[in-house]
Amino acid sequence: MPEKNLIMPKSRVEGLVIQELEDETLVYDLTNHRAHCLNSSIARIWRSCDGRTSIEEIARTVEAEFQEAPGEPIVLFAVDQLGKARLLENRIDRKLAVGMSRRSAIRKLGVAAAIALPLITSIVAPEAAMAASCTGSPINANACNVNNNGRCCNRPNNGGIGTCTNGSCV
Amino acid sequence: MERLDRLGWVDSITFKAYGVKIGIRTNRAGTMEKIIPLLPPGWESVNSRTVDELFSLIVGGVGAQPGSRKFNILYHGLTRVIRTLDFDEALNRLESAVQLSVAEMAQTRVFVHAGVVGWKGRAIIIPGRTHSGKTTLVSALISAGATYYSDEYAILDRKGEVHPYPKLLGVRTDNNVQQPVHPSALGAKAGARPLPVGMIVFTRYREGVRWAPKCLSPGLGVLELIAHTVPIRRYPEKAMGWLNKTVERACILKGSRGEAGQVALELLDRFSRHN
DSSP: OOOGGGOOOBBOOTTEEEEEOSSEEEEEETTTTEEEEEEHHHHHHHHHOBSSSOHHHHHHHHHHHHTTSOHHHHHHHHHHHHHHTTOBSSOOOGGGGTTOOHHHHHHHHHHHHHTTOOOEEEEEOOOGGGGSOOEEEEEEGGGOOTTBTTEEEEOTTTOOEEEEETTEEO | OHHHHTTOOOEEEEEEETTEEEEEEESSTTTHHHHGGGSOTTOEEOOOSOOSEEEEEEOOEEOSSTTOEEOEEEEETTEEEEEESOHHHHHHHHHHHHHHHHHHHOSSOEEEEEEEEEETTEEEEEEOOTTSSHHHHHHHHHHTTOEEEESSEEEEOTTSOEEOOOOOEEEEOTTSOEEEEOGGGGTOOBOOSOBOEEEEEEOOBOTTOOOOOEEOOHHHHHHHHHTTBTTTTTSHHHHHHHHHHHHTTOEEEEOOBSOHHHHHHHHHHHHHHHO
């Protein structure tokens, strides 16, 4: 396992549409049509991932902002999330982030710091047909076929109403 | 396409809606009278030999053999959309497919699948998929005095304002079939001018649930809107940018709701306090 001071995460730029709001950063990944909302904490850590700054160094900057809260667990937690969201060019060894679930991060950081816990929220952007209306009374999911694209259907396992798309109820 | 072109089309229309040129052709005289009322609001006839999207409707009806029937078949370009003995179903799919094409390809507007009403000079947007209950909530809001803007799409411009899309409300009957209802039947006026957005409500009906929504940040609001934005994959940068403008000064709520009547009153009250 590499030493933490040798890990220098690098944020991805290629294939991303990045838009800044006042306290959040929105990212649209053109390669997999996923959209992400980064809160201000994780957005700052992401911007620090320049491929030349180690996790230890980023952590020192974070400690200054979080005052008494330990910077390294926060940065490891953040970098793990960024890696999972494919917003880094090099994903860190997950063993470094062992135990850093959101719940354990809040426990380590304390409630006050948890307000600024670095977080990403992500969704898959829908295809056009999935974002629009289906038609007709809902049919069973297994009745979807290539002749009834756009028909309303009942998704399996009480998954609500979907749209027949190329033989599947999505 | 050549084979389809040779099928013997007797009537056609070419029109523009939100900058998208659409052609519809059919093999049966008199069919266009049934198609024209289904065209998107604001459509205008154009004289053009080329279109962005072409729909071909083969009307079935009685077959050659006694007692036999022929299928109604709808094509979008070369893709068969539906093959059905039910002519009304074919028309419904044509309407839906034309709307979707316009919603996906329009360049000067971003279409979000949502109901919209106007209240005190601002818009309330209710994004939601079919059967989420948004038409019921829109109906309840306009019965409470809001102005009708749309129950199908929120039409956003680059300033983040929302324009009317005055299609008839598709109110569901007891057997789950949509019936077109004019807003005046609910005592409502239809809005005419674009409005800035004052509130965005992400909700779906759950029987017996108490309405206790949480507030979302602007970023999370945009993320939720993306799930209902028709052209997001085609024009992600433009769509996301215009969504950002839309949420700038809006109160964004998310939560399940019970009966629409009471929720509508609570929404309008909360709206007045926030704005």
